[in-house]
Amino acid sequence: PSLLGQVHDLTTTTRVVEFNDLDGLRAALAAGDVACVLTEPVLTNIGMVLPEPGFLQAVRALTREHGALLVMDETHTLSCGPGGYCRANDLQPDVLILGKPIAGGTPGAAYGFTTQVGARMQAVKTASPPGHSGIGTTLSAGLLTLRLMRTMLADVMTEAAYAHMFAIANRVADGLERVIANHGLRWTVTRIGARCEVQFAPQRPRNGSEARAAFDDALEPALQLALLNRGVLLTPFHNMLLASPAHTESDAHALISAFDDALTGLKNA
Template identity: 45%
Template sequence: MNTVDRRRLADLTSRERARFAEANPRSASAYANGKHLFGRTPMTWMAKQAGGFPLYLATARGARVTDLDGHTYIDLCLGDTGAMAGHSPAPVVEAVRRRTADDGGLTAMLPTEDAEWVGAELTRRFGLPQWSLSLTATDANRWAIRLARAITGKPKILVNSYCYHGSVDESLIVVGPDNKPHIREGNVGAPVDTRVTSRVAEYNDLEGLEAELANGDVAAVLMEPALTNIGIVLPEPGYLQKVRELTRAHKTLLINDETHTFSAGPGGCTKEWNLEPDILTIGKAIGGGVPVGAYGLSHEVSERIEARKDLDLIDMGGVGGTLAGNALSVAATRATLEHVLTDEAFAHMTALGTHLAEGTADAIKTMPWSVTQLGARAEYRFADPAPTNGGESHAAGDAELDDYLHVYAANRGILLTPFHNMALVCPDTTKDDVDAHLEVLEAAVKELEQDR
């Protein structure tokens, strides 16, 4: 990052924040008045905003978001994949309307026929034959971990350093600079030292993975096929196939978390790359904006679970939730998968993702940065070549530079994911939308380079 004049960066960021504050008085006021909300927002991470306060939502449709001050943005954040189907897609809105109108019922602790359709469609896309529903991917991961421990009799879960699996306790562990496991910085109120429950290896590090599995106490490897929430990190050739071989050799289950990597295609990385997980978890995007999650099981795993008559899968065994599989979430999921995030939609989105990645590479060509694409998603990192593991990607972070680029984009009608430089397209995103973002990004970089 020695190519960036830090004083100029600070001056530009101050200028952009002043412009942001002047343009968004109603959002600023709403944030200031959030006195009964912890962190002044409904969820504390909503306060993570480059402009100093969050924009407040008024309306959203397709690839557009409008805030309280009446500004409309091209949304390339899309709820950090939660709105990958676009905002308020018509089929989902209609499915929700049907469930809420005419005494349709939202939740009744009774199954609906839509659920079997959803299970069959998830099987078509991802290959796993048995599915169960949750409200979030975090819950799906938690329940998958419990099932893995139950049927293997092993206590530990192995994850990749700087992975993201929601707020799963076992995932908050990293490989430290001494090449030893460390509790991830900022872990809030951990119920137990994560090193007791978990093992960790860097992504793309087969030697490190094999060494950890050799301890014989790992119930499951929980991993994203490609790292995402620390910047997109892609697998090196043969890596994922070798992970599968090693987990089988050590009698360890493999859980693929496709919550973010679903951007790779209609069946995520699992379908695109011919992967064979024992369990697959997913959430966010499949509900079209309505909370939902799911986990899929292989035949072998489901049979092993069902054979264990001592496991309470019905009441207080720790797997399930009262609202999981509720009629509203299931109806929204069916509408999303059947009519919105279709195979054809993904073809359009992936083509736009390629245009986005290629255009981003051109916009930042004068900087020592890199761009990585995962289907409908592209992201740049402040490192070249691109990081190959979570530790390298974490080291490439620059919060001050992030803030400048994000508030600069927001001031010109572009929304990016606040936590990193990810841009995602949805079925309603157009080439003109992507080009507008690329024009703004190029301008931001040029301003940063002046007098360099």
């Protein structure tokens, strides 16, 4: 009984709304029974989907209007700056959650919330039976994770490091777009902060369904294998690239050159 926030059947407690669909969100919130809206500020797990201008601000306004909390998952969009996408774009979620990047890729997480949400959480905890809250337990406060968090906050998540990563990511994105155009391909490159991605579509997708439709389950692994054979290893899901403080202009040039040569090889195959 003391475990708070037990998992429920998502098929009966969740309504799914496509990204960038304000009418769909408005309809989902109309009954007034939605506890929270949970989203990434930019979709990343289905391929990158950028918010349309004003979309996230409208989401914030609608959640306040209907009494729902806004929860932002910045695990992947922390690449947009030391405060993530929300700080860079002056968004004001009620709850912010981060996953493994805050601990250098190891199992770790952080979350934050407004004063009002914190008071509500404390009230529920105070009224509950004694015991564990269900947060953390055996996987919390490992010394390696804490040391890595400290290193990330002090030495990696700095303005200077982000400026360097943004420059490398811009260099890569511009180079990939140029190569794609030279090969006459109807693909696009999407970028936010230090992250960019090649998508097999002539225009950037506006929701998860369009992003999934742009997948090519045969071409993607073929492209990644071609790049691997040329000394470049991509993250092994879609064609996502992430600049780090350790990457250099030479690394960016090597990636672009390998991408160009890989496309030539695939076209001739």
